[in-house]
Amino acid sequence: MITIGIDPGLTGAIAGLNAVKEIIFDSPLPSLPVIKDGEKTGRKYFDIRHTYLLLGATISLYPKCRVMIEELVPISKVGQKGGVSRLAAFSMGKASMLLEALLTVYRANYDMVRPGIWKKYFGLLKQDKAASIAKVLELYQDFDFAKYKLAAYRHGVADAILIARWAMENGA
Numbered sequence: 226m227i228t229i230g231i232d233p234g235l236t237g238a239i240a241g242l243n244a245v246k247e248i249i250f251d252s253p254l255p256s257l258p259v260i261k262d263g264e265k266t267g268r269k270y271f272d273i274r275h276t277y278l279l280l281g282a283t284i285s286l287y288p289k290c291r292v293m294i295e296e297l298v299p300i301s302k303v304g305q306k307g308g309v310s311r312l313a314a315f316s317m318g319k320a321s322m323l324l325e326a327l328l329t330v331y332r333a334n335y336d337m338v339r340p341g342i343w344k345k346y347f348g349l350l351k352q353d354k355a356a357s358i359a360k361v362l363e364l365y366q367d368f369d370f371a372k373y374k375l376a377a378y379r380h381g382v383a384d385a386i387l388i389a390r391w392a393m394e395n396g397a
Contacts (some may be wrong), residue, residue, distance in 0.1 A: 227287040230389030231294045233320040235269050236377035239279065240385035241287065246393060248365060248386060253378040254320070255279060271320060277327055284331040292328060293392035295384065296337035297321050336397060343391035357383035364390070 227249065229241045240251040255275035259268040284290065297317055328335045341350065349356050354376075361368055361383045368386075370379045391397070 227290040228389045228393045229283065229287070229290050229292045230385040230387065230392065231292065231324060232381045232384035232388060233295060233297070233324050234317055234381065235271065235320065236375070236381045237320060238378065238381035238385040239283065240382060240389055241283070241290070242386070242389045242393060246390060248368065250283075251382050251386060252279065253373065253381055271323060273323060276323060280324075280327045280331060280333075284328075284333050290333065291392065292333050292335035293388050293397060294321065294324055294328075294335055294337050295343070295388055296339050336392075338388060338391065338397065343388055346391050346395070347387055349387075354380040354383075357387060361386050 226244055227241050229239060231237065231239050231254075233254070235254075235256050237254045238252060239254060241249045243249050255272035256269040257272045258265045259270055260266065325335070344350050344352075347357075347360050349360060358370060358379055362370075365386075370382070373379045373382060
């Protein structure tokens with residue numbers, strides 16, 4: 226059986242592991258640049274069409290797959306100094322709902338896992354994002370993160386791989 230891990234968010238990702246825990250695919254979730262007055266603003270938004278196509282292709286290739294999505298947890302200090310911006314919090318919620326809706330449309334079997342649960346399992350609580358990449362490289366020495374030019378995509382892919390691995394190793 227194939228297990229798919231999804232890290233939702235604009236720099237999130239999807240990754241699949243086969244029955245012997247080998248990575249069979251990984252990809253950042255599709256996004257598009259925000260353009261204002263003909264110029265890119267540096268912000269992004271979800272590419273719903275390509276997310277729909279990505280999940281559809283994945284589910285059709287692996288119809289008996291199991292999907293684990295990182296659950297959003299309440300974020301303290303939304304909009305406060307040192308916290309997450311309101312726009313970021315809204316964006317994370319939008320990503321999660323989009324993914325759940327598309328997985329429901331495709332009748333995929335999915336569950337949610339809180340970040341603290343899978344991160345604790347891998348010893349990543351209170352670690353920076355680079356720790357996820359290091360853990361993936363510990364488990365998969367030949368994995369090539371260089372194919373992702375943006376560090377944020379590498380973090381998303383690492384998290385998606387670890388979410389899938391956690392689901393496999395914990396019978397989730």
